[in-house]
Amino acid sequence: MTELDRIKQNVYKANTDLVKKKLVIQSFGNVSERFNHQCIIKPSGIELNSTQYTSMVTVNIDDGKYKSPLKPSSDTPTHIELYKKFSDIQSIVHTHSIFATSWAQSGLAIPCVGTTHADYWSSDIPITRVLTKNEVENEYEKNTGIVIVETLLKLKIDVLTCPGILVNNHGVFAWGKSSEEALNNAELIEYISEMAYKTMMINPNTKPINKHLQKKHFNRKNGDEKYYGQN
Numbered sequence: 001m002t003e004l005d006r007i008k009q010n011v012y013k014a015n016t017d018l019v020k021k022k023l024v025i026q027s028f029g030n031v032s033e034r035f036n037h038q039c040i041i042k043p044s045g046i047e048l049n050s051t052q053y054t055s056m057v058t059v060n061i062d063d064g065k066y067k068s069p070l071k072p073s074s075d076t077p078t079h080i081e082l083y084k085k086f087s088d089i090q091s092i093v094h095t096h097s098i099f100a101t102s103w104a105q106s107g108l109a110i111p112c113v114g115t116t117h118a119d120y121w122s123s124d125i126p127i128t129r130v131l132t133k134n135e136v137e138n139e140y141e142k143n144t145g146i147v148i149v150e151t152l153l154k155l156k157i158d159v160l161t162c163p164g165i166l167v168n169n170h171g172v173f174a175w176g177k178s179s180e181e182a183l184n185n186a187e188l189i190e191y192i193s194e195m196a197y198k199t200m201m202i203n204p205n206t207k208p209i210n211k212h213l214q215k216k217h218f219n220r221k222n223g224d225e226k227y228y229g230q231n
């Protein structure tokens, strides 16, 4: 099996796992993985059960061109903007998972109200600004990627310390060094979103955790100082 086939299999499996993990319903959502100067992504509006891994579409990151009988996901230009800007991102997952999307629809970043959040994000889970009328009417999906990049740069957030973001009014984009990791991060956003929502329901005056506790949890799982796990 070629490397390209192996990646197509990963992408196919990750897309089917999106449904199994209940992060999306029907044919919503998409997963892509970078392969050299290309990305491999789900075809647009396809029921995965009726197809196989060979149908995954290979798209050039530089110009968005593809050679395939099937069109790539309509969200491909969003993925491309992220791959272009951040070389550390190897895979991207997009979902409309319920709790995270509810935060996105509320227009609120997810505050760090517990250590589960701090284990994976060194900040709040950010939210983009709302797109302008012009940004929606022209190259909407590309502008969604641009606004994600803009948000991370403005907040001076490294993508390695922030494995996913909320897009205002819309949903979740998560990433990682593999499709498996990106999918786990999309699942974590949903889990953290649900806990944050329930925490705020129990006590609307809940404050974010202390910075020192947040830093401790993030650093013990990530970066040079990590000591959690077996390696």
Ligand SMILES: [Zn+2]
Pocket: 029, 094, 095, 096, 170, 171
């Ligand atoms: Zn979407």
